[in-house]
Amino acid sequence: MKQIFYILLLVLILPLNGNSQQFETGIESGVGTYIMEELKEFNDIMTYTLPFDTKIVENFPMYFFHRPYIYLKIRNISFGPIYTFQSTGSRISAKDYSGEYRFDMIINSHSPGIGSEVSLIKLYNIKFSVSSAFAVMFSNLRFKEYMEVLEDVMVKEAYDFRSVNMFYEPGVKFSYPVQFLNIGINAAYLFQIGNKSFYSVDNKEAGLINPESGEPVKPRWSGFRAGLSVSFCFPQSQKVPVNY
Amino acid sequence: MTGKNYIIALFVLFLIAFLSNSCEYEPHKVFYRAVYEDVPPPEVQVVEMFIESDTVFLYSDKKIRFKFVSSDQEIEAVRFVIDDVEKYIVSSNTGIFTLVYNSLTYGIHTLDLEVYTAKGSGSIAEQLGLEGYVFTKTWVLDVVDYMGNINNTITSTVKNGLLNLTWARYRGSDFSEYILNKSGYSAEIIKLSSNHYIDSSYVGEFAMYDVKVSTADGLLLPWGNLLLGGDLPRLYFSVSDNNLYTVKWSRSKYFGAIDTFKMNISNDFRSSYSTYYTTGNPEDTVCNISPAYFGDIISLKLRVIPKNSIQYNPENYYLFESYLSDIRPGFQFSMVNGQVIQDIRQVSKDEFLCIAGYNNLIKYSVSQRRISGHYYFTDCLDNEIYSLSASASGRFLTIYGNCNKDVMLANSGNFNNNNVRDLKSLIGDFYLPYIPVSDSGTVLVDSINKGFFLYDHPAGSVLTYYQKENFKTSGLAISANGKYIILKDDSLRLVQYSDSQFINIRSFSRDSPPAFFEFHGEFPDRLVIWEENEFSVKQCADFSDVYRFGLIDSRILDIDYFNNRMLTWSAGHLFVRSLNDGTLINDIPLIIDPTSDGKACYLVNNAIVSINGVLYFIEE
Numbered sequence: 001m002k003q004i005f006y007i008l009l010l011v012l013i014l015p016l017n018g019n020s021q022q023f024e025t026g027i028e029s030g031v032g033t034y035i036m037e038e039l040k041e042f043n044d045i046m047t048y049t050l051p052f053d054t055k056i057v058e059n060f061p062m063y064f065f066h067r068p069y070i071y072l073k074i075r076n077i078s079f080g081p082i083y084t085f086q087s088t089g090s091r092i093s094a095k096d097y098s099g100e101y102r103f104d105m106i107i108n109s110h111s112p113g114i115g116s117e118v119s120l121i122k123l124y125n126i127k128f129s130v131s132s133a134f135a136v137m138f139s140n141l142r143f144k145e146y147m148e149v150l151e152d153v154m155v156k157e158a159y160d161f162r163s164v165n166m167f168y169e170p171g172v173k174f175s176y177p178v179q180f181l182n183i184g185i186n187a188a189y190l191f192q193i194g195n196k197s198f199y200s201v202d203n204k205e206a207g208l209i210n211p212e213s214g215e216p217v218k219p220r221w222s223g224f225r226a227g228l229s230v231s232f233c234f235p236q237s238q239k240v241p242v243n244y
Numbered sequence: 245m246t247g248k249n250y251i252i253a254l255f256v257l258f259l260i261a262f263l264s265n266s267c268e269y270e271p272h273k274v275f276y277r278a279v280y281e282d283v284p285p286p287e288v289q290v291v292e293m294f295i296e297s298d299t300v301f302l303y304s305d306k307k308i309r310f311k312f313v314s315s316d317q318e319i320e321a322v323r324f325v326i327d328d329v330e331k332y333i334v335s336s337n338t339g340i341f342t343l344v345y346n347s348l349t350y351g352i353h354t355l356d357l358e359v360y361t362a363k364g365s366g367s368i369a370e371q372l373g374l375e376g377y378v379f380t381k382t383w384v385l386d387v388v389d390y391m392g393n394i395n396n397t398i399t400s401t402v403k404n405g406l407l408n409l410t411w412a413r414y415r416g417s418d419f420s421e422y423i424l425n426k427s428g429y430s431a432e433i434i435k436l437s438s439n440h441y442i443d444s445s446y447v448g449e450f451a452m453y454d455v456k457v458s459t460a461d462g463l464l465l466p467w468g469n470l471l472l473g474g475d476l477p478r479l480y481f482s483v484s485d486n487n488l489y490t491v492k493w494s495r496s497k498y499f500g501a502i503d504t505f506k507m508n509i510s511n512d513f514r515s516s517y518s519t520y521y522t523t524g525n526p527e528d529t530v531c532n533i534s535p536a537y538f539g540d541i542i543s544l545k546l547r548v549i550p551k552n553s554i555q556y557n558p559e560n561y562y563l564f565e566s567y568l569s570d571i572r573p574g575f576q577f578s579m580v581n582g583q584v585i586q587d588i589r590q591v592s593k594d595e596f597l598c599i600a601g602y603n604n605l606i607k608y609s610v611s612q613r614r615i616s617g618h619y620y621f622t623d624c625l626d627n628e629i630y631s632l633s634a635s636a637s638g639r640f641l642t643i644y645g646n647c648n649k650d651v652m653l654a655n656s657g658n659f660n661n662n663n664v665r666d667l668k669s670l671i672g673d674f675y676l677p678y679i680p681v682s683d684s685g686t687v688l689v690d691s692i693n694k695g696f697f698l699y700d701h702p703a704g705s706v707l708t709y710y711q712k713e714n715f716k717t718s719g720l721a722i723s724a725n726g727k728y729i730i731l732k733d734d735s736l737r738l739v740q741y742s743d744s745q746f747i748n749i750r751s752f753s754r755d756s757p758p759a760f761f762e763f764h765g766e767f768p769d770r771l772v773i774w775e776e777n778e779f780s781v782k783q784c785a786d787f788s789d790v791y792r793f794g795l796i797d798s799r800i801l802d803i804d805y806f807n808n809r810m811l812t813w814s815a816g817h818l819f820v821r822s823l824n825d826g827t828l829i830n831d832i833p834l835i836i837d838p839t840s841d842g843k844a845c846y847l848v849n850n851a852i853v854s855i856n857g858v859l860y861f862i863e864e
Contacts, residue, residue, distance in 0.1 A: 052371035057273035064267055091271035096279045098369035104271045149369045 030227015035220040036060040079116035099149035111135035160201040165194035184229040283364035287315040301415040311338040350389035397468030405500025445553035448475040479568040499526035536573040574858025591638030593806035619659035637724040642679035682726035688719030724768035765805030811847035
């Protein structure tokens, strides 16, 4: 982890010493799919251990991710620090006149890392690039259980878990300049690297265990990512022909 | 400028990153379950449960089997609560709940039954067991402390001559029957459903009744017992003024169960009995005892024969018999029947003294038929009285009394007018001879050595000592005035004591003395003597006759000088004769020998006094 930190710090500091480079900063937002198969399995177990009928009304659906970045742009290669925030969740729910039960899982990850783009071709001002990102994922999982029966709150509990993994995300990007902005469309697939399981915030020795199999439960952020990006370059340079 | 822009860009990016955290996923969908809120309650029916009344009486552990069915909704649980404390809960519609007798305090408790059913709505609350219908039933639970009263639970009464037994009713719903066990020497078992039983076989004999309760579960609970110690007719012996002997018995309460009464009599100290009287009439409770004679000892036995009893058999006859043992026919003058009487001494025209029961000196009035004087020593445990002597006139007496067995000289008219002397220095420590006494208080003290002392008891001094070589000498009697003494040494002698000298008046053979002799009770200078069928009253001074007459009876038993009569005996007869001429006044049939030990008879006023403690009144 220390090596990753020093690499990031170096990437952040290096541009401060250059005068001939150009920077591109922007934000990429979109939706992603998330496998989360072990957490879904956990939900399944929860449903049939409860003494009354429930339903998984939300089960880690596609949801937004956000990724601001700042690249150092040298010729047709751009690279620099990125930060990725992604989130999804689930709910087991039951409600009638006598009360309500809900079991929510909300999971997010904060992922500082390094991203890069290589512009390959440009046709009619549309630039096609390939991209890649590599980052550390700090996953946060929160259980929230709530049960109210006959106007009496019987359960209101929350439990927090953590997990640290990494990801590598290759992708493609089409961008088009509009005045001083570059508007882009991105598509990628996130591969989670690492298989670290969740541990309790209150007690790091205690992990989250599948009650049926007894196996530790892990996050699975892998999935498709698709979104839009907006960026601009600075300082603004004179238009010079670019040879590809 | 480039670096500054870069810093600004970084700041903007971090701001964007921070703001993007607020875009965290938040679940919001809700699953509304399909439920039916307004479901009518079911009908719960009892399939099995045996508590039919509102009060449950608990006498032992009680198992309550239950089974309920519900018309629609399922029965979720059955719960039993005692005094608001859950005792049993089962998640079923059937089960067995045991009321544990020893776990509850005696008295009243509350027993609640709660049957829980589902509501039928399918709601979350129902699924969690927090919603449903409850059907309750409450009983009063009475934990009965019957063990503490078990000895008193059978009461007996008598109605129409029959024994009625009643006991507390067992109020438990598990009652099966009462089992009554009657035991004397044969056991009878009677089963009945009522807490009342009429025993038509009981006639008052010893019997034990024991009741147990049999429950539906097959338990036998001890319920009560009764010990009847025997209530047979009591016998009473009485004698009339004309010396008729009668036995009466109390009317039996159990006449309804009695067939026959049989009166039996024994003259041989209960070795054998013969039936003397039989009756079947319960009102006939009197029987004259003609085979009884004065001075005799008889025993009576009344046997009550039941109409119908398996207890009545030869081995158990005694259970049906009342006894009156060792009766002395006659009018009882002793303090209690059978009391040992010793040393009867007439002291006046109507009264005599005796030692009754070893430690009572009594004076009895024949005409008044009551004890007219009583004396006993109270200062020590060993307060027995020995060797009562009276002066010839009857005015004074001597006895050994108190703890030290000193000699008490007393006025027979007033026992408290007495004088006590320790004469052991004269007599010895363990010798208690009779002390003949005169009206002056002069007494004859027989020494444990060869002679006897003439002793002035009031003065406490020895007057003289008399002995004769080679013969044991005894002072047998002293006249009322103290002048004359009858003593025995080598002869039987009448002597006069004068000036410290014994002057011989008359001597008789030591080996064949007169059949009867003693100083006259009324005239102190006279002597009565009976020898060779001649009864004579003589002057002591010269032994001359005052008068004499022939008397051919077997034995002179006693002379009543105050009433001038004498009592003699010949086989089968007591004779009361005139002291003047021996004429017969009364002839009383008698089967005993009054000259034998323990049969002695005396004459006092108009009564013959038996050493057995009874009087026979002479018809004037």
